Amino acid sequence: MPEGSAVRTMFSGIASRYDLANRVLSLGLCIGWRNRLVAAVKAARPASVADLATGSGDVAFALRAELPGGAEVVGYDFCEPMLELGRRRATAEGVRVEFRTGDCMRLPIGDAACDAVTVAYGVRNFEDRPRGLRELRRITRPGGSVFILEFSQPDLWFAPFHFLHVRCVLPVAAALLTGDLGAYRYLGTSIAGFPDADGLTAELKDVGFREVACEKMLFGTVALHQASV
Numbered sequence: 133m134p135e136g137s138a139v140r141t142m143f144s145g146i147a148s149r150y151d152l153a154n155r156v157l158s159l160g161l162c163i164g165w166r167n168r169l170v171a172a173v174k175a176a177r178p179a180s181v182a183d184l185a186t187g188s189g190d191v192a193f194a195l196r197a198e199l200p201g202g203a204e205v206v207g208y209d210f211c212e213p214m215l216e217l218g219r220r221r222a223t224a225e226g227v228r229v230e231f232r233t234g235d236c237m238r239l240p241i242g243d244a245a246c247d248a249v250t251v252a253y254g255v256r257n258f259e260d261r262p263r264g265l266r267e268l269r270r271i272t273r274p275g276g277s278v279f280i281l282e283f284s285q286p287d288l289w290f291a292p293f294h295f296l297h298v299r300c301v302l303p304v305a306a307a308l309l310t311g312d313l314g315a316y317r318y319l320g321t322s323i324a325g326f327p328d329a330d331g332l333t334a335e336l337k338d339v340g341f342r343e344v345a346c347e348k349m350l351f352g353t354v355a356l357h358q359a360s361v
């Protein structure tokens with residue numbers, strides 16, 4: 133698993149180009165995956181949501197737009213340049229989303245404080261995944277849920293195309309867009325090393341989540357896990 137400080141430095145370097153690169157490199161598909169996540173959270177009718185590894189806040193803003201005005205949405209990240217983008221957008225759009233500094237290895241959030249916790253493309257970057265998953269569980273109230281949107285392992289027949297894409301096409305296209313080949317080589321390596329949907333389900337149960345449901349998307353390359361406390 134990657135070192136936290138290296139991950140923070142990497143995202144600081146690409147912060148200003150991250151959102152554009154995301155949309156272009158996923159051919160816009162990331163918007164539909166995010167909408168699936170937001171719909172699942174909305175169905176749970178939470179009064180308080182912590183969006184962890186929020187980056188520039190794409191998920192947090194989408195939640196704000198879909199949840200009732202009374203619901204609290206707070207984004208946490210350990211990379212200040214990413215958080216700053218979120219804060220500027222909240223001010224520019226006059227939207228009530230708060231952004232706070234927080235490391236998922238030791239979150240500045242009390243036990244059982246959140247109705248729902250979301251993490252989009254963050255868990256793969258955790259320095260110590262079991263520790264991070266335990267933190268997610270700790271801050272979620274009994275009856276609440278954690279929603280994890282993350283790359284996953286493709287169905288067997290699609291695997292050769294997928295790995296050609298993440299190992300070769302993605303780093304080059306990303307380097308052209310962001311000027312940082314290393315960051316996107318890391319993306320390919322981290323995707324390849326991440327557990328499949330069953331593996332992540334097992335890890336979530338190991339740290340004490342009661343029930344775990346999973347929805348696979350795009351031939352298994354992306355998965356949305358909902359884990360209940």
Ligand SMILES: C[S@@+](CC[C@H](N)C(=O)[O-])C[C@H]1O[C@@H](n2cnc3c(N)ncnc32)[C@H](O)[C@@H]1O
Nearest residue numbers: 143185186187209210211235236252253254257
């Ligand atoms: C790939 S970006 C995802 C951003 C956003 N969730 C999205 O959907 O676009 C990963 C983010 O996770 C953050 N991150 C990684 N490890 C973290 C940790 N231990 N604590 C807090 N943030 C973390 C990075 O700083 C980065 O902003």
